[in-house]
Amino acid sequence: ILNVEQSPQSLHVQEGDSTNFTCSFPSSNFYALHWYRWETAKSPEALFVMTLNGDEKKKGRISATLNTKEGYSYLYIKGSQPEDSATYLCAFEAGGYQKVTFGTGTKLQVIP
Amino acid sequence: NAGVTQTPKFQVLKTGQSMTLQCAQDMNHNSMYWYRQDPGMGLRLIYYSASEGTTDKGEVPNGYNVSRLNKREFSLRLESAAPSQTSVYFCASSDGYSGANVLTFGAGSRLTVL
Numbered sequence: 001i002l003n004v005e006q007s008p009q010s011l012h013v014q015e016g017d018s019t020n021f022t023c024s025f026p027s028s029n030f031y032a033l034h035w036y037r038w039e040t041a042k043s044p045e046a047l048f049v050m051t052l053n054g055d056e057k058k059k060g061r062i063s064a065t066l067n068t069k070e071g072y073s074y075l076y077i078k079g080s081q082p083e084d085s086a087t088y089l090c091a092f093e094a095g096g097y098q099k100v101t102f103g104t105g106t107k108l109q110v111i112p
Numbered sequence: 113n114a115g116v117t118q119t120p121k122f123q124v125l126k127t128g129q130s131m132t133l134q135c136a137q138d139m140n141h142n143s144m145y146w147y148r149q150d151p152g153m154g155l156r157l158i159y160y161s162a163s164e165g166t167t168d169k170g171e172v173p174n175g176y177n178v179s180r181l182n183k184r185e186f187s188l189r190l191e192s193a194a195p196s197q198t199s200v201y202f203c204a205s206s207d208g209y210s211g212a213n214v215l216t217f218g219a220g221s222r223l224t225v226l
Contacts, residue, residue, distance in 0.1 A: 006154075009152075032213060034213075034214070034215070036215075043202065043217035043218065043219055043220060044155070044202075044215070044217050045217075046214045046215065046216075049213065049214050089154060089155065091215075093213060097162060097168070098142075098143045098160065098162040098163075098206070098208050098213060099157070099160060099162075099168070099170070100145065100157070100160075100206075100213070100215060101157055101170075101171065102147070102154045102155040102156070102157070103154055104152065104153055104154040105154045
């Protein structure tokens with residue numbers, strides 16, 4: 001069983017604060033690392049897919065970095081807004097199989 | 113485009129009954145997936161199909177069977193439902209090619225087994 005771990009499990013921040021979460025994954029047989037945003041009562045939606053060591057992706061106030069050699073990725077949110085409240089999932093894709101395994105998620109609540 | 117369509121959206125079963133969850137995508141995707149959502153455990157992979165004609169087990173396949181009927185459709189069957197299978201089930205699909213394997217999810221199917 002692949003260990004894809006996310007921390008923290010949950011997080012409360014004040015509006016305007018910047019925050020970050022961690023995803024750790026196996027450093028062997030790596031193909032891609034995904035980040036998804038999952039709002040309550042909706043379906044997960046993709047934020048980023050990263051494939052190369054050192055990749056950095058940015059979408060508005062949200063950015064992500066990838067270190068495949070040590071097996072971790074960070075997701076950053078700058079100036080959190082209440083609409084950022086959601087669960088953020090990372091997922092590890094093993095090489096050559098299209099098998100995508102999710103972590104347990106980080107639940108973010110932004111307090112106005 | 114409808115994207116990924118799952119049916120039914122809600123279902124209540126008694127222990128021992130069988131049922132099939134249907135999933136269809138209209139994006140010409142190669143890979144399809146079934147996940148279940150459990151509190152505190154995120155999304156757990158049940159089965160996936162990397163391409164038409166192939167299926168593979170995920171993390172939690174016991175008690176389930178799948179059929180990749182054609183490129184569009186991937187069904188999940190519970191032969192003898194158990195209360196432990198009460199969950200929300202998500203189907204997803206992806207292009208399946210290098211660097212572009214972004215998953216698109218269906219709206220979910222909420223299953224309760226009494």
